Amino acid sequence: MKEGFLSRRRAWIFLFICYALGLWGLSVPLTGDQKTYLTIALEMRERGAWIIPTLFGEPNFLKPPLQYWATLIGWAVFGFGLWGALLPSVLALIGVSDVVDRISGGSRALAGVFFAGTLASMTYGTTAQMEIWVVLFYCWAWHLWWQDRILPAFIVTGMMSWIKGPLYPVLWVLSIVLEALIDRRFGSLLRSRRMWTGLVTGMVIGLSWYFLAARTHYREMMEMFFLRENLSKASTSHGTPWGLWGEFILTLFPVLFAFVAVLTTPEFREAWKRNRNRWVAYSVIPAVFFTLFPYRVNTYLYLLTPIVVWMLVDAGEGFVRRARWAGWAASISGAGLLFFVLRMVTGGWIGPALGVGFAALIPCWALAHFRGSLRGVALTSVALVSLIRVAAVGIGEGDLAGLRTAMELWPEGVFAYVMPKEDIWHEVGMVSAATGRRIQVLGAGGDAERHLRAGGVLILDENESPPAGGLRCLDWVRLRKRVKFPIREFLLRGLPVSDPSLHRVFKVCRS
Numbered sequence: 074m075k076e077g078f079l080s081r082r083r084a085w086i087f088l089f090i091c092y093a094l095g096l097w098g099l100s101v102p103l104t105g106d107q108k109t110y111l112t113i114a115l116e117m118r119e120r121g122a123w124i125i126p127t128l129f130g131e132p133n134f135l136k137p138p139l140q141y142w143a144t145l146i147g148w149a150v151f152g153f154g155l156w157g158a159l160l161p162s163v164l165a166l167i168g169v170s171d172v173v174d175r176i177s178g179g180s181r182a183l184a185g186v187f188f189a190g191t192l193a194s195m196t197y198g199t200t201a202q203m204e205i206w207v208v209l210f211y212c213w214a215w216h217l218w219w220q221d222r223i224l225p226a227f228i229v230t231g232m233m234s235w236i237k238g239p240l241y242p243v244l245w246v247l248s249i250v251l252e253a254l255i256d257r258r259f260g261s262l263l264r265s266r267r268m269w270t271g272l273v274t275g276m277v278i279g280l281s282w283y284f285l286a287a288r289t290h291y292r293e294m295m296e297m298f299f300l301r302e303n304l305s306k307a308s309t310s311h312g313t314p315w316g317l318w319g320e321f322i323l324t325l326f327p328v329l330f331a332f333v334a335v336l337t338t339p340e341f342r343e344a345w346k347r348n349r350n351r352w353v354a355y356s357v358i359p360a361v362f363f364t365l366f367p368y369r370v371n372t373y374l375y376l377l378t379p380i381v382v383w384m385l386v387d388a389g390e391g392f393v394r395r396a397r398w399a400g401w402a403a404s405i406s407g408a409g410l411l412f413f414v415l416r417m418v419t420g421g422w423i424g425p426a427l428g429v430g431f432a433a434l435i436p437c438w439a440l441a442h443f444r445g446s447l448r449g450v451a452l453t454s455v456a457l458v459s460l461i462r463v464a465a466v467g468i469g470e471g472d473l474a475g476l477r478t479a480m481e482l483w484p485e486g487v488f489a490y491v492m493p494k495e496d497i498w499h500e501v502g503m504v505s506a507a508t509g510r511r512i513q514v515l516g517a518g519g520d521a522e523r524h525l526r527a528g529g530v531l532i533l534d535e536n537e538s539p540p541a542g543g544l545r546c547l548d549w550v551r552l553r554k555r556v557k558f559p560i561r562e563f564l565l566r567g568l569p570v571s572d573p574s575l576h577r578v579f580k581v582c583r584s
Contacts (some may be wrong), residue, residue: 075170080173080182081171081185084165084170084171084174084182084185084186085170085171086148087186087448087452087455088164088166088167088170088185088186088189088455089167089457090164090194091158091189091456092167092189092198092199092459092462093160093163093167094459094462094463096156096159096163096297097157097201101338102386103362106202106537107200107201107202107503108499108500108502108503109128109135109492109499109502110136110140110141110202110203110502111144111158111201111503111505111506112128112132112499112500112501112502112503113126113127113128113135113502114140114141114144114145114148114158114201114502115501115502115505116129116502117138117141117145117504117509118145119254119409120427123138123142123145124282124285124286125286125289125290126141127156129476129514131299131477132290132293133293134290134294134297134298134302135280135297135298135302136236136237136287136302137234137235137236137237137238137283137298138235138282138299139203139206139235139236140201140202140203140206140236143161143162143206144157144158144201145159145203146161147159147160152509152529153506154506154507154509155506155507155509156245156356157202157506158201158506159199159200160204162197162198162200162201162205162206163198163510165187165198165201165205165206165209165494166194166197166198166199167183167189168209168213169188169194169205169209169379170182170184170185170186170188170189170531171185171381172185172212172213172216173185173188173212173219173379173383175216176215176216176219176379176383177382177383177386178397180500183386183389183447183448184382184383184386184517185280185449186384186452186455187382187450187451187454188378188379189299189384189455190264190327190330190451190452190454190455190457190458190459190504191324191325191326191378191454192323192324192326192327192330192458192461193324193325193375193378194378194458195458195459195461195462196324197372197375199462200423201569203236203237204363204372204374204375205239206236206356207233207236207237207375207376208375208376208378208379210229210230210232210233210236211233211241211376211493213228213229214226214229214233214245214279215245215355217229218249219351223267223268223270223271224267224270224271224274224445226271226534227252227271227274227275228271228274228275228278229277230242230245230246230275230276230279231274231276231278231279232279233245233279234278234279234280234282234283235282235545236354238270238298238303239279239280239301240303240560241376242275242279243380244358244359247358248354248359249262249354250262251353251354251357251358252351252353252354253571255353255354255391256348256350256388261270263302275434277584280368282395285366294321302582304489306366306367307366307367307368308367309367309368309477310368311367311368311369311370312369312370313369313389314364314369316369317363317364317369317370317371317373317374318330318364318374320371320374321371321374321375321377321435321499324371324375324378325378325381325455326406326482327403327406327438327453327454327458327550328381328382328450328454330383330399330402330403330406331392331399331442331447331450332381332384332385332391333402334391334395334396334398334399334402334442335384335385335388335389335391335392335397335550336384336393337395338388338392338394338395338399338445339388339390339391339392340388340390340394341384341391343388343519344384344387344388345384347387348387349475352380352383352384355379355380355498356377356380359373359374359377360374360375360377360417362364365456366546368487370403370495375511379486380545383453385447386447389447392445392447393445396442396443396444396445397443399442399443399531400439400440400442400443400444401444401554403438403439403442404439404443407435407436407438407439409430410435411431411435412434412436413564414428414431415428415433416563416564417464417563418570419567420567420568420570421569421570421571422464422467422468422569422570423464423467423468425465427460427463427464427467428430431457431460434453434457435455435457436458437449437453438453438456438457439448441453443549452574453472468570469507470551471570472551472552473504473507475547475548475549475551475579475581476504476508476532476549476579476581477508478547479549479581480508480510480545482547483530483583485528486528486529486583487513487524487527487528487529487530488516488530488532488581489512489513489514489521489524489529489530489531489532490513490514490531490539490547491515491516491520491531491532491533491536491537492514492515499511499514501514513530515531521540521541522540525540525582525584526539526584527581528583528584529580530582530583531544531581531582532549532579532580533576533578533581533582534577534579535577535579537580539580539582541584543584544582544584545582545583545584546580546582546583547580547581547582548578548579548580549578549580549581550576550577550581551568551576551577551578551579552575552576553575553576553577574577
């Protein structure tokens with residue numbers, strides 16, 4: 074493949090520069106789970122607790138602590154703020170890209186850059202969520218296993234259980250069993266002392282945190298983590314298989330056209346013959362499990378993105394055969410994206426400078442497809458999703474503008490939300506990190522009045538009334554809570570960001 078070469082070091086620098094853009098702002102303004110994760114990490118930081126996560130002062134076992142640890146380390150190194158909270162995910166993304174490239178077996182860094190150039194990687198690599206860590210540890214364990222480093226592979230697999238639970242380690246172990254069956258070496262695997270030593274070691278490491286936590290909080294762990302977060306999801310319908318896979322395909326944009334272009338080429342068939350056993354072993358177990366699992370969300374299939382990248386790079390010579398077709402597909406898609414960007418500029422969602430950036434980059438991305446340049450597609454894809462990320466941050470900063478104004482007006486005031494403790498999806502940790510100021514949580518009634526008398530500032534949502542009269546209140550205009558970007562209304566009516574139907578109005582009040 075006459076593509077030239079990207080050194081891994083240069084690829085790391087390129088990815089870091091692209092993905093570090095926008096980390097100073099609020100992540101994506103309408104995200105869900107990471108709001109809770111940042112609040113939990115914030116409380117762990119204040120309490121100096123590393124083993125037992127807490128939420129509003131009570132033990133919380135929504136997830137194991139690895140993501141919280143990453144956030145705490147980020148804050149310890151870079152100071153409290155969104156930069157320290159999100160940079161660990163960027164570093165994890167670069168780690169995944171490196172491992173994916175090493176598994177591909179070439180000296181090019183193309184595989185890792187392609188992995189970073191997807192919407193999914195842009196999303197999970199710049200948010201304080203677990204998905205990027207799952208893929209990092211899963212790919213890392215496979216890399217060690219294929220190098221015949223069995224004990225380290227199982228150690229990494231054991232650590233994987235600290236991310237979202239024991240499910241992913243179980244899927245990995247089942248996958249290596251499947252590979253052994255395909256390669257007809259299942260018997261030798263069962264007789265391998267190294268395999269059993271590694272398995273036992275991985276289980277001890279993986280269960281260590283659960284044993285430590287259960288010593289003092291066994292009931293809470295059983296009720297929240299095992300019964301609510303795991304067993305209850307098995308009976309909860311949250312989508313269809315078609316929807317699950319459809320969303321996964323969309324998250325492969327903008328490398329999707331290059332991948333589809335190689336699927337019917339002789340080079341892909343040759344690559345399939347060479348790598349079939351590994352590709353099947355890596356992907357089949359998680360693909361089947363999450364397709365059949367009733368709680369279907371596209372985050373689960375992010376684990377399969379490396380397979381798409383390996384197929385694309387290993388069959389890359391065939392891309393030249395389909396370059397014209399891929400170029401036309403990319404051009405049509407790019408024209409639609411440019412129209413979408415123009416709507417966002419005129420609607421006030423993003424600024425003209427960012428629109429010019431998109432207008433300059435999209436033709437370069439389409440041209441790379443026409444020329445059959447995998448390196449060009451990879452690099453422009455990373456740049457394109459980076460611009461999408463910056464656009465999302467711009468929307469997030471607009472969402473924070475009213476609160477920032479209040480903080481500038483009352484710099485000495487202690488800001489606090491009034492909220493019920495059962496509202497676990499509250500954003501206090503995320504907004505605290507984004508503004509760099511710790512925001513407290515108060516109960517209703519007397520707590521709010523005492524806070525006001527002490528010179529504090531209250532944040533009230535649209536459903537709450539001020540607890541006392543004589544308050545000075547500022548409006549904090551925000552996008553509606555937990556509602557996705559209104560794509561349909563936006564495309565049909567060019568819905569501007571100022572449209573009142575999109576807004577909810579918080580009140581920021583002080584005596």
